[in-house]
Amino acid sequence: xxxxxxxxxxxxxxxxxxxxxxxxxxxxxxxxxxxxxxxxxxxxxxxxxxxxxxxxxxxxxxxxxxxxxxxxxxxxxxxxxxxxxxxxxxxxxxxxxxxxxxxxxxxxxxxxxxxxxxxxxxxxxxxxxxxxxxxxxxxxxxxxxxxxxxxxxxxxxxxxxxxxxxxxxxxxxxxxxxxxxxxxxxxxxxxxxxxxxxxxxxxxxxxxxxxxxxxxxxxxxxxxxxxxxxxxxxxxxxxxxxxxxxxxxxxxxxxxxxxxxxxxxxxxxxxxxxxxxxxxxxxxxxxxxxxxxxxxxxxxxxxxxxxxxxxxxxxxxxxxxxxxxxxxxxxxxxxxxxxxxxxxxxxxxxxxxxx
Amino acid sequence: xxxxxxxxxxxxxxxxxxxxxxxxxxxxxxxxxxxxxxxxxxxxxxxxxxxxxxxxxxxxxxxxxxxxxxxxxxxxxxxxxxxxxxxxxxxxxxxxxxxxxxxxxxxxxxxxxxxxxxxxxxxxxxxxxxxxxxxxxxxxxxxxxxxxxxxxxxxxxxxxxxxxxxxxxxxxxxxxxxxxxxxxxxxxxxxxxxxxxxxxxxxxxxxxxxxxxxxxxxxxxxxxxxxxxxxxxxxxxxxxxxxxxxxxxxxxxxxxxxxxxxxxxxxxxxxxxxxxxxxxxxxxxxxxxxxxxxxxxxxxxxxxxxxxxxxxxxxxxxxxxxxxxxxxxxxxxxxxxxxxxxxxxxxxxxxxxxx
Numbered sequence: 001x002x003x004x005x006x007x008x009x010x011x012x013x014x015x016x017x018x019x020x021x022x023x024x025x026x027x028x029x030x031x032x033x034x035x036x037x038x039x040x041x042x043x044x045x046x047x048x049x050x051x052x053x054x055x056x057x058x059x060x061x062x063x064x065x066x067x068x069x070x071x072x073x074x075x076x077x078x079x080x081x082x083x084x085x086x087x088x089x090x091x092x093x094x095x096x097x098x099x100x101x102x103x104x105x106x107x108x109x110x111x112x113x114x115x116x117x118x119x120x121x122x123x124x125x126x127x128x129x130x131x132x133x134x135x136x137x138x139x140x141x142x143x144x145x146x147x148x149x150x151x152x153x154x155x156x157x158x159x160x161x162x163x164x165x166x167x168x169x170x171x172x173x174x175x176x177x178x179x180x181x182x183x184x185x186x187x188x189x190x191x192x193x194x195x196x197x198x199x200x201x202x203x204x205x206x207x208x209x210x211x212x213x214x215x216x217x218x219x220x221x222x223x224x225x226x227x228x229x230x231x232x233x234x235x236x237x238x239x240x241x242x243x244x245x246x247x248x249x250x251x252x253x254x255x256x257x258x259x260x261x262x263x264x265x266x267x268x269x270x271x272x273x274x275x276x277x278x279x280x281x282x283x284x285x286x287x288x289x290x291x292x293x294x295x296x297x298x299x300x301x302x303x304x305x306x307x308x309x310x311x312x313x314x315x316x317x318x319x320x321x322x323x324x325x326x327x328x329x330x331x332x333x334x335x336x337x338x339x340x341x342x343x344x345x346x347x348x349x350x351x352x353x354x355x
Numbered sequence: 356x357x358x359x360x361x362x363x364x365x366x367x368x369x370x371x372x373x374x375x376x377x378x379x380x381x382x383x384x385x386x387x388x389x390x391x392x393x394x395x396x397x398x399x400x401x402x403x404x405x406x407x408x409x410x411x412x413x414x415x416x417x418x419x420x421x422x423x424x425x426x427x428x429x430x431x432x433x434x435x436x437x438x439x440x441x442x443x444x445x446x447x448x449x450x451x452x453x454x455x456x457x458x459x460x461x462x463x464x465x466x467x468x469x470x471x472x473x474x475x476x477x478x479x480x481x482x483x484x485x486x487x488x489x490x491x492x493x494x495x496x497x498x499x500x501x502x503x504x505x506x507x508x509x510x511x512x513x514x515x516x517x518x519x520x521x522x523x524x525x526x527x528x529x530x531x532x533x534x535x536x537x538x539x540x541x542x543x544x545x546x547x548x549x550x551x552x553x554x555x556x557x558x559x560x561x562x563x564x565x566x567x568x569x570x571x572x573x574x575x576x577x578x579x580x581x582x583x584x585x586x587x588x589x590x591x592x593x594x595x596x597x598x599x600x601x602x603x604x605x606x607x608x609x610x611x612x613x614x615x616x617x618x619x620x621x622x623x624x625x626x627x628x629x630x631x632x633x634x635x636x637x638x639x640x641x642x643x644x645x646x647x648x649x650x651x652x653x654x655x656x657x658x659x660x661x662x663x664x665x666x667x668x669x670x671x672x673x674x675x676x677x678x679x680x681x682x683x684x685x686x687x688x689x690x691x692x693x694x695x696x697x698x699x700x701x702x703x704x705x706x707x708x709x710x
Contacts, residue, residue: 165650165685172654172662215648215681216629217665254608254628273609274571293570295520299527307527310572326570330520 006139008070009322010202012287013244013265017319021312021349022070023342024142027328028063029075033335035062046091050076051123057130064139066335067342070322071140071203074128074196078146078207081188082155084120085112095159102158102166109181117188118195125199132200143201145192147208147249148185148230149223152178164213171218182226190233197240205246205268206230212251212270223249224258231263246289250327256281271326276314284320291326297333297341304337305344312345317352361494363425364677365557367642368599368620372674376667376704377425378697379497382683383418384430388690390417401446405431406478412485419494421690422697425677426495426558429483429551433501433562436543437510439475440467450514457513457521464536472543473550480554487555498556500547502563502604503540503585504578507533519568526573537581545588552595560601560623561585567606567625578604579613586618601644605682611636626681631669639675646681652688652696659692660699667700672707 004010008022030036039059043049050056060075079097083089087099103109118125131141146154154160156167170178193204211223227247234240247259248268259267260282269278269290278288296307308323315321323345329338359365363377385391394414398404405411415430434452438444442454458464473480486496501509509515511522525533548559566578582602589595602614603623614622615637624633624645633643651662663678670676678700684693 163685165653165687168648168650169653172648172651172658212627215626215646216632218648219627251606251627254632271570272567272574272606277571277609291570293523293527293573295523296527298520298524303527330518332520 004137004140004202006070010140010244012320012322013203013246015285015287015320017353019350019353020346021315021321021323021352023323023345024069024071024073025063025329025338025342026073026325028067028069028073029059030329031331032329032333032338033062033066046077047089050080053123053126053130056123056127057134060127060131060141061134064135067339068346069139069342071142072131072135073142073144073205074124074131074201076124076127076144078144078150078209079154080121080124081117081145081185081192082151084117085114085184085188087112087155097154098159099155100158103156103181106177106180109177109184112181112184114184114187116191118191121192121195124192125195128196128199128201140202141200142203142205142246143193143196144205144207145189147206147211147223148182148189148226149211149214150207150209151185151189152181152222153210153213155181164210168213171214171222175221178222182222186226186229186233190230193230193234194237194240197243201243203244203246204234204240205248208247208249208252211249216255219249219252219255220258224255224262228262235263248289253278260286266322268324269326273326274314275311275321276316279315279318284318287320287322288315289322289324291324292341294325294327294329294333297325297329297337299337301337301340304341305348308341308344309348312349312352315352319353323349358492359495359557360492361425365495365599367675367677368558368601370640370642370675372708374705374708375701376670376676376678376707378678378700379424379426379428380418380684380693380697381428381680383422383424383428384414385684386686387684387688387693388417388421401432402444405435408478408481408485411478411482412489415482415486415496416489419490422694423701424494424697426497427486427490428497428499428560429479429486429556431479431482431499433499433505433564434509435476435479436472436500436540436547437506439472440469440539440543442467442510452509453514454510455513458511458536461532461535464532464539467536467539469539469542471546473546476547476550479547480550483551483554483556495557496555497558497560497601498548498551498554499560499562500544502561502566502578503537503544503581504566504569505562505564506540506544507536507577508565508568510536519565523568526569526577530576533577537577541581541584541588545585548585548589549592549595552598556598558599558601559589559595560603563602563604563607566604571610574604574607574610575613579610579617583617590618603644608633615641621677623679624681628681629669630666630676631671634670634673639673642675642677643670644677644679646679647696649680649682649684649688652680652684652692654692656692656695659696660703663696663699664703667704667707670707674708678704
């Protein structure tokens with residue numbers, strides 16, 4: 001890890017001062033880039049692209065070639081785990097990912113495999129190995145997984161539904177069933193993240209896209225505690241003992257104190273949370289990542305810079321902020337606007353890192 | 356107002372001690388009730404039902420006949436205002452409300468009428484008059500409107516879209532355009548709420564369903580400040596000067612302090628906010644309304660009671676809590692389960708209201 005040339009993000013995660021605020025962008029390898037679309041067309045389906053280590057590594061580094069980014073994130077999807085556990089993942093353009101046979105009862109959960117999930121996901125490890133070669137130690141590579149709750153949500157609902165009423169009702173009606181699914185996912189996600197670190201991932205991130213659907217008690221029970229268990233498992237393993245971990249709960253702004261106690265090194269913030277309030281809440285023993293509204297990228301050059309400055313000003317002096325969006329970049333963003341944002345963050349943030 | 360027999364909710368709103376926690380349910384007149392479906396079928400379309408004062412008042416009191424509720428809320432829709440301003444509101448079953456010609460530019464906004472919106476919405480005033488007769492001063496009647504931001508959202512998007520990218524981008528790219536729309540809405544909503552109070556509404560509620568899409572600064576600029584302006588307008592009018600006002604921002608859990616300073620008498624909480632945290636944040640000079648996860652109603656008798664008890668315990672001793680769901684009741688709830696909930700709230704909360 002020490003051989004990486006641009007260590008800004010690792011430094012922020014480890015509490016070491018940096019010269020400017022580092023930046024990466026959620027979903028930075030994606031459809032807003034014409035070169036991504038070209039490779040995607042070459043690969044066939046979205047899943048074909050995920051499962052082709054060479055092409056996945058190619059799209060992973062595409063944004064790095066274009067922009068002054070401080071990290072790459074391996075191109076993959078959070079639903080590869082349910083797929084490896086036996087639910088057949090499908091993608092259709094203009095629909096998003098889905099499962100034809102979502103989980104309905106405890107027998108469906110019992111029939112899921114949680115043994116050696118990692119061996120069925122070796123294509124991700126291979127993509128990481130290819131990417132690390134291409135990155136040539138210039139910047140760190142982020143590996144990731146969905147959270148147990150977020151994966152449960154998709155596995156029960158079948159896709160991202162409007163109200164998520166099926167899983168939200170199970171929380172109250174059949175919590176034991178959900179516990180069983182959660183435990184299988186904790187095991188599989190742990191194995192999967194260790195595999196990614198072994199293959200070369202320098203940072204691990206857990207995406208809890210749907211934690212914000214829950215009330216506080218259920219968030220703690222069904223989302224935060226299982227993530228804590230994963231972090232604790234990773235800390236017991238020699239490969240992942242010291243790896244920095246970022247935890248992102250969309251809609252988790254009310255639970256920052258609890259998240260800060262999870263053992264993670266950084267909290268990802270969505271755009272609805274005020275970053276200065278977040279810093280006041282959790283202090284400087286933990287890093288914060290975020291949190292520009294992705295729609296700000298549809299603004300003018302001036303409004304983009306202004307919105308980014310407000311976040312940097314909101315964080316203020318200090319070295320524990322990784323700039324990012326508050327959610328993934330969307331396909332309609334003009335790549336030029338992203339370049340404006342990234343360059344501005346680098347330039348504008350310098351004043352907060354002097355002395 | 357003083358002639359109303361069951362004044363529990365009015366007392367909570369005015370800071371007067373009560374014998375038990377009062378309760379009403381968002382969307383309590385709705386599709387989960389077979390008698391609602393029958394009246395709806397009789398009326399024709401959803402909009403026909405809203406626009407028929409006699410039938411609208413009938414569905415308003417249906418849940419009152421079934422359950423031990425402490426308030427009625429006039430049956431209507433938040434999108435009646437944009438309809439009255441010139442956007443033609445349409446409903447289709449299984450789609451939800453929409454506008455065929457949503458707002459695209461400033462000319463679309465200029466062509467909207469904000470003069471005498473109330474005169475085009477007299478059917479709501481008539482429905483209130485009919486309902487007040489039927490209620491016979493047993494319990495208070497709540498009138499309501501959508502917030503300016505929430506109405507803008509629908510008017511620009513055309514319907515409840517997945518990401519609301521069009522309006523969220525306008526916030527950054529064309530804030531002046533949004534300001535113009537907001538000002539027209541503030542005027543129309545003010546008139547509309549005064550009309551409802553004049554017709555007999557005892558309490559007014561503003562539903563800000565989509566405030567949670569915004570970052571803090573934009574929430575304050577485009578959602579909270581316009582709501583404050585409406586409240587300030589209402590306080591200047593002799594009819595509404597002393598009427599209790601409830602303000603509900605879905606996803607507004609991080610902004611409770613700011614909302615508490617809006618001049619409202621109560622804050623509606625969605626289910627993701629912890630009610631004891633909320634009370635600690637805003638204190639006892641303001642009432643709190645909420646906040647059971649509507650999906651809890653799909654649980655067992657025991658789990659429903661347990662979930663409700665946790666909220667009542669979370670609020671604790673005190674007289675400034677109105678029990679409600681954290682969002683509207685859904686069409687799949689068994690009405691029997693709602694009865695279990697309401698009776699339990701009444702019984703269980705007594706211990707927090709002694710002496």
